[in-house]
Amino acid sequence: MTSPVRIYGDTRSGNCLKVKWTADHLAIPYEWHDVDVLKGETRTEDFLAINPAGQVPCLERPDGRILAQSNAIIFHLARDSKLVPQDDFDQAKMLEWMFWEQYSHEPFIAVRRFRRAFLNLADDEINPDLMAKGRRALGVMEMRLLSRDFIVGDGLTLADIALVAYTRVADEGGFDLDEFLGVRAWIARVENELEIDPDEGRVNPLA
Amino acid sequence: MTSPVRIYGDTRSGNCLKVKWTADHLAIPYEWHDVDVLKGETRTEDFLAINPAGQVPCLERPDGRILAQSNAIIFHLARDSKLVPQDDFDQAKMLEWMFWEQYSHEPFIAVRRFRRAFLNLADDEINPDLMAKGRRALGVMEMRLLSRDFIVGDGLTLADIALVAYTRVADEGGFDLDEFLGVRAWIARVENELEIDPDEGRVNPLA
Numbered sequence: 001m002t003s004p005v006r007i008y009g010d011t012r013s014g015n016c017l018k019v020k021w022t023a024d025h026l027a028i029p030y031e032w033h034d035v036d037v038l039k040g041e042t043r044t045e046d047f048l049a050i051n052p053a054g055q056v057p058c059l060e061r062p063d064g065r066i067l068a069q070s071n072a073i074i075f076h077l078a079r080d081s082k083l084v085p086q087d088d089f090d091q092a093k094m095l096e097w098m099f100w101e102q103y104s105h106e107p108f109i110a111v112r113r114f115r116r117a118f119l120n121l122a123d124d125e126i127n128p129d130l131m132a133k134g135r136r137a138l139g140v141m142e143m144r145l146l147s148r149d150f151i152v153g154d155g156l157t158l159a160d161i162a163l164v165a166y167t168r169v170a171d172e173g174g175f176d177l178d179e180f181l182g183v184r185a186w187i188a189r190v191e192n193e194l195e196i197d198p199d200e201g202r203v204n205p206l207a
Numbered sequence: 208m209t210s211p212v213r214i215y216g217d218t219r220s221g222n223c224l225k226v227k228w229t230a231d232h233l234a235i236p237y238e239w240h241d242v243d244v245l246k247g248e249t250r251t252e253d254f255l256a257i258n259p260a261g262q263v264p265c266l267e268r269p270d271g272r273i274l275a276q277s278n279a280i281i282f283h284l285a286r287d288s289k290l291v292p293q294d295d296f297d298q299a300k301m302l303e304w305m306f307w308e309q310y311s312h313e314p315f316i317a318v319r320r321f322r323r324a325f326l327n328l329a330d331d332e333i334n335p336d337l338m339a340k341g342r343r344a345l346g347v348m349e350m351r352l353l354s355r356d357f358i359v360g361d362g363l364t365l366a367d368i369a370l371v372a373y374t375r376v377a378d379e380g381g382f383d384l385d386e387f388l389g390v391r392a393w394i395a396r397v398e399n400e401l402e403i404d405p406d407e408g409r410v411n412p413l414a
Contacts, residue, residue, distance in 0.1 A: 092279050
């Protein structure tokens with residue numbers, strides 16, 4: 001019997017939840033190893049030996065090899081599953097949205113949520129760029145999702161998993177999702193496919 | 208005869224040059240369509256119809272389908288070439304470094320270079336975080352490159368192309384590459400493999 005992979009992560013981080021959801025959805029066995037980002041556990045000598053970039057999530061394979069970056073990890077786990085389109089162009093399109101998520105979405109939506117919900121900063125203590133650029137990202141998604149059920153192709157792919165992670169909790173960052181009805185409907189659809197409890201990973205459970 | 212792909216890009220942008228270098232290296236024919244970012248040409252109605260995210264580079268295929276995000280485009284172009292390792296883990300490792308580039312490298316090194324070399328801002332007009340985080344990124348690369356010639360495996364991959372784009376001009380952002388000798392030697396190695404003229408894409412040609 002092969003040993004399971006080990007996942008190093010913090011369950012309050014959307015980037016880490018992407019990996020958990022992908023493994024759960026594909027029924028890939030894993031050991032979860034908690035790393036508390038707020039307590040500085042990604043900056044200890046022990047952790048930096050695992051990932052010199054000092055970030056979670058990380059995947060450790062049974063052969064000891066380590067993989068970092070949430071979107072690279074889920075690509076590796078889902079490589080031969082329906083979550084990755086086999087068509088070359090669709091696969092690249094999926095990666096397009098995953099790169100876009102890390103560059104044009106996460107740094108604004110996830111970061112504003114972190115400052116507001118975890119650091120308890122007031123709205124006027126948060127750089128207004130984060131709201132403007134986060135709303136712009138939600139607008140780009142809304143345009144994409146008004147005419148389709150999933151980000152790429154006809155079914156759930158890694159692009160949906162990558163993007164839903166912080167979009168579903170954007171309200172905790174002060175974003176009003178009622179402005180983006182196509183996005184809201186898509187969140188419900190993806191949570192349903194992944195069997196995510198709507199309260200999972202939320203600082204403030206829904207009423 | 209198939210029509211060539213069309214690349215929309217700005218030759219002063221490292222993200223756009225990644226696409227040009229990959230196509231040139233693989234001898235993929237293309238039409239280059241200039242888009243001037245500084246003149247706001249990525250925000251015109253015509254361009255937003257091509258890429259709603261308002262970013263270059265973009266690839267237009269002969270069938271009219273559009274692909275954005277530099278790292279997704281080069282993945283698509285190089286899919287079946289030696290620039291993409293066929294081994295599953297190595298391929299994911301390559302993507303790990305490409306995601307890391309867009310999240311932990313480009314937003315500091317490319318952005319500081321843009322403010323300094325294109326907007327002509329003085330050092331004290333630039334957010335000091337960009338220098339601190341850019342130096343941290345160069346440190347992570349230095350650790351990786353002290354014991355290996357290329358970022359992943361034994362030869363040139365897309366991870367090298369993605370990372371060299373802004374690392375080679377980091378001096379234009381005020382970063383001192385003499386502190387990172389492993390990185391400097393790797394830049395020369397990658398420029399040599401890709402046959403990049405050291406002055407290409409530089410605001411200030413080398414003496």
